[in-house]
Amino acid sequence: MVELYFLLVFMIIGSVGALQAKDLLSSVVALGAVGLGLCLTFLILKAPDVAITQLVVEILSIIILIRATLRKDLPEVPTGGWMFPSAMGVGFAVILLLVALKCFPDLPVFGEPKLRVAQHYLDSGLQETGAANLVASVILDYRAYDTLGEATVLLTAVMGVLAVVRKVGRKKPDQPEEQTDA
Amino acid sequence: MPEKPEPGMTILVKTVTRLTAWLILLYGIYIVLHGHISPGGGFAGGVIIALSFIHLMLAYGKEVVFRKLSKEMVELMESTGALVFLAIALLGLTTGYFFGNFLPAGEPFNLFSAGTIPLSNIAISFKVWAGLFAVFLALVLLRIDNVGE
Numbered sequence: 001m002v003e004l005y006f007l008l009v010f011m012i013i014g015s016v017g018a019l020q021a022k023d024l025l026s027s028v029v030a031l032g033a034v035g036l037g038l039c040l041t042f043l044i045l046k047a048p049d050v051a052i053t054q055l056v057v058e059i060l061s062i063i064i065l066i067r068a069t070l071r072k073d074l075p076e077v078p079t080g081g082w083m084f085p086s087a088m089g090v091g092f093a094v095i096l097l098l099v100a101l102k103c104f105p106d107l108p109v110f111g112e113p114k115l116r117v118a119q120h121y122l123d124s125g126l127q128e129t130g131a132a133n134l135v136a137s138v139i140l141d142y143r144a145y146d147t148l149g150e151a152t153v154l155l156t157a158v159m160g161v162l163a164v165v166r167k168v169g170r171k172k173p174d175q176p177e178e179q180t181d182a
Numbered sequence: 183m184p185e186k187p188e189p190g191m192t193i194l195v196k197t198v199t200r201l202t203a204w205l206i207l208l209y210g211i212y213i214v215l216h217g218h219i220s221p222g223g224g225f226a227g228g229v230i231i232a233l234s235f236i237h238l239m240l241a242y243g244k245e246v247v248f249r250k251l252s253k254e255m256v257e258l259m260e261s262t263g264a265l266v267f268l269a270i271a272l273l274g275l276t277t278g279y280f281f282g283n284f285l286p287a288g289e290p291f292n293l294f295s296a297g298t299i300p301l302s303n304i305a306i307s308f309k310v311w312a313g314l315f316a317v318f319l320a321l322v323l324l325r326i327d328n329v330g331e
Contacts, residue, residue: 048221052213056229060314063236067322130287131218131296139223140302144281147302148271151309155264158313162257165320 004044011037025066032062049135189243199241206234210311217303218296224303228310235315253319256312263308270298270305 011034018030035058042051108114121138131137139147190196210230217223239247274282288295 049223049226052222052226053229056226056233060229060233060236060318063233063240064318064321067240126290128287129283129296129299130290131299132291133218133220133223135221136218136223136299136303137296140218140299141281141283141297144271144302147306148267148281151264151267151306154309154313155260158260158316161317161320 004041007037007041007044011041028062028065031065032058035062049133189245191241195241199237203234203238203241206237207231210234210307214303214307215293215300218299219291219293224306225310227303228307229314231307232311232314232318235311236318239318253316256316256319259308260312260316263305263310263312267302267305267309270302274298 014030014034014037018027018034021027021030035054039051039054039058042048042054121134121142125134125137125142126132129137129141131141210227210233212227213222213230214224214227217227235247235251271281274280274284276282277284283297283299285297285301287297290296294300
């Protein structure tokens with residue numbers, strides 16, 4: 001488990017770097033490092049499905065972020081003083097740690113889930129669904145209803161984005177034809 | 183030599199893209215089709231397929247990609263994937279309940295096994311790659327430049 005702590009420290013350093021970087025590109029790269037650390041964490045925790053998904057979604061989001069932020073660097077936001085934000089940050093961290101101190105002893109031991117239904121999936125998932133990948137048998141057979149909800153969320157999000165940025169109905173008649181570059 | 187510079191990146195990037203884009207596409211299809219045997223599945227494979235198209239678009243510019251795949255086609259693909267997934271769910275009603283696995287389970291570890299799970303994977307992959315590609319197009323190419331002017 002010691003490598004998990006190394007990855008945790010690496011991810012914390014990456015997150016701080018992403019927040020403190022001067023330009024947006026360095027910030028995005030630091031965010032990618034955090035995502036890679038999370039992917040390795042999933043691999044060490046023996047969840048290759050989640051690791052693959054994390055990796056590819058990270059690559060996609062990083063590409064989109066770089067493409068969207070590379071051209072126009074956002075101006076530095078002027079901030080007033082450092083006292084109040086720092087005090088707020090430390091205060092919230094202390095509150096979070098106090099709550100965690102109270103909550104963490106109640107968590108189930110790692111690798112021993114309290115839900116009994118998981119044991120049923122492990123025992124009879126292969127016979128009942130015939131899928132060698134148990135994750136697939138859970139998300140597409142036992143819990144396919146949740147997957148339908150997730151698919152609907154993605155569909156709605158895409159429809160919303162396409163409706164917001166569409167060109168039809170946005171252009172005024174006297175406006176010249178504009179060319180977006182690739 | 184053409185007068186106008188071609189859209190896209192330099193010839194190095196274009197050559198490497200020509201060699202790798204179809205490999206990425208094939209790998210995505212492999213991940214989707216073997217989602218019920220090995221790690222992966224419809225979502226991850228769909229994102230990889232979308233990444234292959236994005237790779238092509240970053241290197242060659244949007245015209246080349248739009249010649250292979252128009253925007254209307256992308257939207258059609260996404261809706262079709264969602265509807266096919268819903269149709270699989272509704273066909274499950276023939277076994278008595280929503281999302282019932284109405285196909286035989288078959289031999290484990292075979293490509294044609296696990297009933298409806300591979301079909302669902304394929305439907306979800308269509309939904310995901312078309313949806314994410316559409317989001318990429320919308321967020322990156324169709325920037326709202328003249329808002330607030």
